[in-house]
Amino acid sequence: MKNKKILIRSEQVNVYYGDNHVLKNVHLDIPEHTVTALIGPSGCGKSTYLRLLNRMNDYILDFKMDGVITIDNKNIYDKSVEVEELRKEVGMVFQKPNPFPKSIYDNVIYGLAIRGVKKKSYLDEVVERSLQQAALWDEVKDSLKKNALSLSGGQQQRLCIARTLAVEPKIILMDEPTSALDPISSAKIEELIFELKQNYTIIIVTHNMQQASRVSDFTAFFYLGDLVEYNKTDTLFMNPEHDRTRRYITGRFG
């Protein structure tokens, strides 16, 4: 891997939920157009870290954070940052597919609709492009007016990816995107992640070690709020530096 530009920098990031210290002094730099996997046992802070990047933790009542996170050298926790704008740059795909109970078409254009885009020809174009990118176009092109809830779980998740792609973010956060899906649908999503990294920077939380090693370029291992190890995926899996990492990836604990 050639030296790529660092897109996301995290320095001395601490997160507290009330008295609970959930992320401890995390330092993590993520290069552009790569896939980074966040792994670790439940409650290790990986999802918390992921949700820091689009400020979804802001809704948690006693959430407190210090340290600096920059995207494109801009501090995303600065007072001048508009969360709505940040989230246009940083899209998110959730664990359980969560399409809106609207038509497929309306799901894809949601991000544009809330920003006041109305031009039909442009919206049509975006819908086709996003569904193509999410490898869903061929399956739904004749039923764009159908309710999204009538799709299968795997299709719904790809629709959620298309919805995220429609606003052309730089970064896509994925929080265990395949854990609610069957193996074939999961494989399709993994293929998709591989395609998407040409143009997007992807950060994926996963409990599946095979998945992490298949799709990611870099892997970060979290344990009890500490970032234990962060390295190229091959190195981390073949030759982990820390004993705890080795024990986790070989399935001895966690």
Added chain:
Amino acid sequence: MAKPVKERIIELFLKGSAILTVGTTVGIILVLLSESIPFFREVSIVEFLTDTEWTPLFTTKRFGILPLISGTLLVTFISVIVAVPLGIIIAIFLSEYASPKFRKTVKPMLEILAAVPTVVYGFFALMTVTPLLQMIIPGLSGFNSLSAGIVMGIMIIPLVTSLSEDAMYAVPKSLREASFAMGASRLQTAFKVVVPAAFSGIVVSVILAVARAIGETMIVAIAAGQQPRLTFDPTVPIETITAYIVQVSSGDIPHGSLEYKTIYAAGITLFVLTFSLNSLSFFIRRKFQEKYQ
């Protein structure tokens, strides 16, 4: 194996209670029907439904239910205009903006509004709201549908709020998260995701509130007047179906006379109105449940 006697007694008692409530409903319908049939022998249904005057207590008797229906619908319409926007806005606030603590305190307080005796609302309309409105609208009569409708609207706000808030609160959190993650504000999330997803529940709440308004008696009997009149002018006295029934049953009309039987005809009209609204809400709710199962 035979069930123990105690179990069987309890079961019988429960069954009996259920049959009692169903029986009461059937009984009411039967009484309404059997008492209004003699009325419709003397007054044709066509006259009843098309005549534009309702004067059964006068010397020249006319039996057109339309003025009572128009009075009922007028007051109901005014109350809905007041209650639906306010009720839904409060519901959106409680479900999407308020902190859990605030929601827990305010919702029961709002529901107290529903516990105020309706006769108090009636006096409030007559003694407070009407004089206030007369300062703005000089031609307003002492009895009018406007003031009765506004106060009735206030009365049914908790009904709209409580049911539609339940429907909005039941919208999965994951949909809100999806919307926020797309960069939507709270307001956009409320109006573009939560309200559409809870739409059937909101419609049901409105229909039930309308049914409640149509059946409401004390407020209109006190504040809206007792003058059946086919009009949609909210500033003049009118009479609703319910107010008419009160007027006749509390007056000195001899039992068994044609005048007396009119209240059964009026009653069955009222029953048909509220029953169809309740059925409609039942139908919508069932469709709604299918969609989310």
